[in-house]
Amino acid sequence: MKTLAIDIGGTKFSIALFDGDRMVRRESRATDKEGGRDWMLEQIGILAALWQKETGFERCGIGFGGPVYFAEQRVALSTHVGGWQNFLLPAYLQQILGVPAIMDNDANVGALGEAIYGAGKGCSPMFYMTLSTGIGGGIFADGRIWRGADFYAGEIGHLTIRPDGPACLCGARGCFERVCSGLWLESDHGKTAKQLVQDPAFVSRYVIDLALGLKACIMLLNPARIVIGGGISKAGDALFAPLRAEVRRQITSWSGARIDLVPAALGDDSVLYGALALTEELEQK
Ligand SMILES: [Zn+2]
Numbered sequence: 412m413k414t415l416a417i418d419i420g421g422t423k424f425s426i427a428l429f430d431g432d433r434m435v436r437r438e439s440r441a442t443d444k445e446g447g448r449d450w451m452l453e454q455i456g457i458l459a460a461l462w463q464k465e466t467g468f469e470r471c472g473i474g475f476g477g478p479v480y481f482a483e484q485r486v487a488l489s490t491h492v493g494g495w496q497n498f499l500l501p502a503y504l505q506q507i508l509g510v511p512a513i514m515d516n517d518a519n520v521g522a523l524g525e526a527i528y529g530a531g532k533g534c535s536p537m538f539y540m541t542l543s544t545g546i547g548g549g550i551f552a553d554g555r556i557w558r559g560a561d562f563y564a565g566e567i568g569h570l571t572i573r574p575d576g577p578a579c580l581c582g583a584r585g586c587f588e589r590v591c592s593g594l595w596l597e598s599d600h601g602k603t604a605k606q607l608v609q610d611p612a613f614v615s616r617y618v619i620d621l622a623l624g625l626k627a628c629i630m631l632l633n634p635a636r637i638v639i640g641g642g643i644s645k646a647g648d649a650l651f652a653p654l655r656a657e658v659r660r661q662i663t664s665w666s667g668a669r670i671d672l673v674p675a676a677l678g679d680d681s682v683l684y685g686a687l688a689l690t691e692e693l694e695q696k
Contacts, residue, residue, distance in 0.1 A: 413468040415459055415508070416686035420476045420517060421491030421544055424451060427683045428462055432528065434683065436462065448494030452503070459508055470693055471504055471512035472686030474520030481515055481562045490580070513693050517541075517682050518565060519556045521675075522549025524685030525638045530676035534636040538628050539675075540567060543641030546588040546624075550632065568592070572623040587624040591617070593643055608646040614653055622657040625672070629658070633668045640675030647674065 418425040421442065428436040438458055443450045462468065477495065478487035484502065489495040501512035515523075522531075522539035531537040536552035548567035550557040558564050568588035569581055576585025577599075589595055593604040596617075600607055607613045625637060643650070651672060658670050675681050 412470070413466065414687050414690055415462065415468045415471040415510070416683040417455060417471065417473045417504075418517065418520075418682035418686065419451065419473065420682075421489075424455065425679070425683060426455060426458055427680070427686075428466060428468060429687045432684075432687065434680070436466075437680075437683070439679075442492060444492060447492055448489075448498065451492065455504075456507055459504075463508060468510060470510050470690045471501075471508060472520075472688070472690040473500060473504070473512060473514035474517040474682035474686050474689075475500065475514055476517045478566075479514055479516045479562065481558055484514055486514075511693050513689055515556065515558075515689060516547070516549075516562075518547030519549040519558065520685035520689055521547075521640055521681040522551045522565070522638075522685065523556055523688045524677055524681040524683070525640065525675050526551040527688040528677060528684045529681060530638045530673050531636055534634070534671075536632055536634050538565075538632055538634040538637045539681075540625075540628075540637065540639050541641040542592065542621075542639055542643040544592060544594045546592045548628070567624060567628060570624055570627055572620055572627075587620075590620045591624065593641075604643050605646075608643060608650050611649075611653075614650060618650070618654045618657040621654055622661045625654075625658050626661050629662060629668050629670070630666070634671075635669070636671040636673060638673055638675050640677075640681045644674045645678075 414429040416427045423441050425439040427434050477489040486495045486498045501514045504512040525531040525539050526537050539549045541547045546568035548565040550565045569586045572587050573585030579586040579589035596604045655672050677684050
């Protein structure tokens with residue numbers, strides 16, 4: 412079985428071809444903000460049609476960088492690129508590629524990728540968090556993504572961690588994403604997140620806020636493991652060692668919940684592998 416996997420993010424998109432569960436081709440391109448949705452669809456269409464002709468594939472899985480109404484397979488919106496609102500992306504791809512397609516938001520799809528193929532293998536429930544330009548989250552439990560009543564479960568980025576903190580784009584103050592994500596770190600501190608996490612003095616303050624968000628997740632879900640992906644998670648032990656210690660310090664004293672925090676194992680490919688795993692749900696639809 413060959414599968415086309417698509418990861419549509421805010422700053423780039425990637426597409427991959429899987430033969431079984433082995434990735435055999437992969438392309439990644441920067442997003443053209445001006446071109447919006449139509450430009451991206453054209454790019455994906457050209458690549459996919461070429462691969463369809465050369466190797467063929469039987470199904471397509473998509474991780475989309477924005478909220479998705481899963482039951483209807485409809486994009487709710489993209490906060491980064493215009494023109495996506497209410498778009499039936501899988502139906503469109505199904506029409507141009509002639510294969511069944513399925514989509515979920517990229518945090519859920521990344522969670523699925525890490526749960527089935529990556530650092531979360533064998534862990535249930537597992538919480539996956541992306542820590543990059545923004546912050547997203549996905550809950551994996553009992554062999555599937557737990558999406559919630561309206562498909563908005565796991566949106567940890569807009570938990571309030573600093574009620575008196577800076578204004579977030581969503582209208583609230585001190586959201587987890589506003590305080591801890593890469594985009595804001597850069598504008599608040601004048602350095603890239605990558606540079607900042609190399610500075611132990613910065614990290615010792617940063618992990619306090621990160622732990623506030625993770626504590627909420629641990630108290631609510633008691634996950635067997637938390638997997639953290641996205642660019643900032645690549646800092647390794649320079650970040651993870653102080654983060655584990657800070658979560659341990661903050662967690663309620665009587666809580667016996669484990670603190671198992673690890674970086675994603677699939678690097679930039681969590682969503683692509685997740686899109687592959689997501690196609691298993693095509694049979695249930
Ligand atoms: Zn917010």
